[in-house]
Amino acid sequence: MSFYQELNDLKLDLSEYGEEPLTEGERQRWNKRVLRKLPRRRAGSRARIRLGIAAAAVAAVLTLGLAMPFGQATLARIPFVAGLIERYMNGENPPDYSPYKTAVGETAENAFGKLTLNEVLVEADRLLIGSTFEPAPGVRFNYRTHLTPRVLVNGEDLQLTRGSQSVKESDGRYTIYGDVQFRDLPGEGPLKLRIAYDTLSTPSHKTIAIEEPWVFEVEVSTDSIARDTRTIELNRTIELENGERVTLLRAIVSPVSTLVSFDATKASDSIGFKLVSAGGEEIPYREAHVFDEGDELSYVRFGPIDAEAKKYSLVPIRTLERDKAIGPAVPVEPVKPAAPLEFGKPLEPNEAIG
Structure with missing residues (x-):
């Protein structure tokens, strides 16, 4: 039996993917895709095109099945999951970025669940993040959930754009990829990063503020990748x-x-x-x-x-x-x-x- 025949016989559970209306952001993205197929007329307006692998198709949804009080977010150390950033960059033939990544393996927990910051990688203009999320009982979470990091570099907000993607793993956890682009990263010494996940978004374009966010303090050297x-x-x-x-x-x-x-x-x-x-x-x-x-x-x-x-x-x-x-x-x-x-x-x- 060929690989494609096996796919035809594959049974999938689609119960968690109910029909939902497009968010305002999704409607705008589809409008732009349609307009790009039509003959263009110059309007003289400033154009900004953001086309990213993975990030362009990501929206957000969070449904709480029950009301839960927020407790103090706690931190723990667990073995980190290797290879997440490589899979994000190239799922078919993942390269090896081990010499350039910083392994973290730190977990923060609040009422929404456990979020583990596995590893980070800094390039000349951006930060790539690999995390793992384990939803708490009663919290419904799927691949459309938008969980985007907010990052300070040496105490400064240098962010230009932020993106994320959620991928469900076989054990029920989710891999959360983050991509944050900066302006003028510092040129000397290690970078002190404060990575906070403090908001969630819903399909109705509503942003939910997390009272006890997941927060991680990381020091990253750029020496290896700079060389x-x-x-x-x-x-x-x-x-x-x-x-x-x-x-x-x-x-x-x-x-x-x-x-x-x-x-x-x-x-x-x-x-x-x-x-x-x-x-x-x-x-x-x-x-x-x-x-x-x-x-x-x-x-x-x-x-x-x-x-x-x-x-x-x-x-x-x-x-x-x-x-x-x-x-x-x-x-x-x-x-x-x-x-x-x-x-x-x-x-x-x-x-x-x-």
Whole structure:
């Protein structure tokens, strides 16, 4: 019997997935998907596109089956669950990020249940979090529950965006993935993180404040990943086939991802890029933010590459026409010796570009 025949015969319990109306956020996301399929008309408004693996499809629901008083959240140490962040990044072929992760294995408990912070990983601009949640008796929880971390770095709120995903495990617990993006992470010393889960959201777009939140204090070193991360200056302005101009600034290449920053204020919000090797291999796309107005930089993130061993190029495209190049390709080539990453270095345009 083939794998697909086995799937056809698989019996699933769908009782917990009742029909529910879309939330306001879900309706907006579907509206955007439909609008992107239609011919575009420039309206001159600022565009912000947030496309993320896992995070884009996550909504929230929490139903309490009975009223429970909130008690003081308690902390405990338990063995951490390895490999969670790797599964989040690549479920089919999980890499090994052990040299770059910080294992925590700390559990906080309140009336909603037990939340274990398993491990964290800091890149140049973001924090990846792997946690495990065990709902308390009487608390109904499913894959649509939105449990998003709030993070302080050395006591400061440097957050730009936050995302999360919940995945049910075979033992009834849930793996909670978190992805928090920052601005200007500190460049010296270990990072002192305060990670708090203090709100839950419902399908009706209602946010529930948790009186006794799950809170974790973690100290993270960025030395290992900084040593294996390279900043490649691009500093190249290209003209697209329609006369628009885009300035590619730099690529930050880490063992986890490839982050490319660019200035799209002289182009439309439909601009995108794909990253390809000299042999034609397309590097997996992860997410993008595009700003066609204002002073914020746009960026696109791909999977990791080995820029020292292979040659790569960034090819400009339209987001709905990935197979068609709309301008010249830009090589991603490190200058020998490649400059090591400076944590905390702002992703700002080079002064010579203007």
